[in-house]
Amino acid sequence: MTDDISQKLSRMILEGELSAGEQLPTEQSLAESFGVARTVIREAISRLKHDGLVDSRQGVGAFIAEPSARSAFRISPACFEKRQKLLEILQLRTGITSEAAGLAAVHRTDADLQFMDTAYDSMERSLSGGDAAAEKHVLAERSFYQRIAEASGNQYILEFLSMLDTRIDMELRSVAMKNARVTEWSAEVLAEHKAVLEAIRAQDETAASQAVRYHYSLAAQRLADRADLADT
């Protein structure tokens, strides 16, 4: 129940229904209007405070914080259904992943490379087959780029990409998305991944970064060309 309320409140704030500096209703009135006890409201507001969405002062009240005061980054589930939002998430991922690949090219060890080879082989092997192979391919692809993130030696990049992939996996299990992923399941796309792998093997920072960028630009193109996603 507290999940619902914190989600509703944060949506109100993020959508701009409540503007910065404005005062929230008191905990008691919120409890009454939501039909729950004050403890539940408190837990919800506590979450908002932790994310830097609101700021409360004892004896006064809780106020909407400045947008510049956010202390956490999260992607709301609703964003995965709109094509435009999906493309923007893809762009965000492009920036981080290309940076990760460049760093991986520099810092990779032979062990890192071996892990990447294994993941790549798994992608290659699951190139033909039924749904099971497609599922396997998705997992292998995720593993491939996670290995790259690990090889970058940057903890934050690893955490961020891991979080992003998890969110995408969680939310994009709809049928439309399963289909969208099939378009990423071809020999042509595999060649794009191969270019990344070889650039990292050759320890060519620029080439690795560029190869990732190239892959994602084509992936964005493929996503934009699809007709089965809502545009609103």
Add this chain to the structure above:
Amino acid sequence: MTDDISQKLSRMILEGELSAGEQLPTEQSLAESFGVARTVIREAISRLKHDGLVDSRQGVGAFIAEPSARSAFRISPACFEKRQKLLEILQLRTGITSEAAGLAAVHRTDADLQFMDTAYDSMERSLSGGDAAAEKHVLAERSFYQRIAEASGNQYILEFLSMLDTRIDMELRSVAMKNARVTEWSAEVLAEHKAVLEAIRAQDETAASQAVRYHYSLAAQRLADRADLADT
């Protein structure tokens, strides 16, 4: 008080003192060991749940979640004191900002450019002077890159960079950091920003992205050369 406890618990989890799948102590025992009421513990755990750090089941208990289940990205304040962590944050920022600049080069409007020019002029004007000018320069620089993020047309990039800059501003107000920033306050560094601006003006995606990457690689170098930061 709930801030402290949630921070302590999340640190325990992130540092790996508690491994995934492990069960947390019961709320009652946590309340006793921390010397607070159960409501405080509940608010703290509620935050951890929201971040995907723990997962609780009614009637059973709360368990440490898999690292892949994280649903939010945040940077702990402690990370700003170690040079290595600072460099990693800089790398993260490099990836996003270079992506933002590339997108801005493509999507920028004349109004966007005008804002960037204003911010750049402000940087240029505050190149000489006392501490006030240095402070002004920092603000102008932040504004400059924020304009770029806005011009990218990508909401997530804007939010992410804004969050990152806020965190950096909040945490790096120490003396050591003030000094570190002075090294970014020179005509040479300004020229690096100028290159970014001109590439965006010319709508040259690759050049803009490269210019950002170049600036940050030199900034990382300058940071690495500094001797007044702890290495642990």
Add this chain to the structure above:
DNA sequence: TAAAAACAGGTTGTCAGACAACAAGAGGAC
């Protein structure tokens, strides 16, 4: 008259206790 002090009301922060909802295991009935 003006400043200072006490008061009153409201809000958040914390505490204590209780009960409902739920899960897992123990023990007995068949």
Add this chain to the structure above:
DNA sequence: GTCCTCTTGTTGTCTGACAACCTGTTTTTA
């Protein structure tokens, strides 16, 4: 041996209370 019930423990929610704190008002005092 299998099923059922019972017990126990934990989380989720509710309720009431009080402390800590802020704000505006009123009263007192210089």
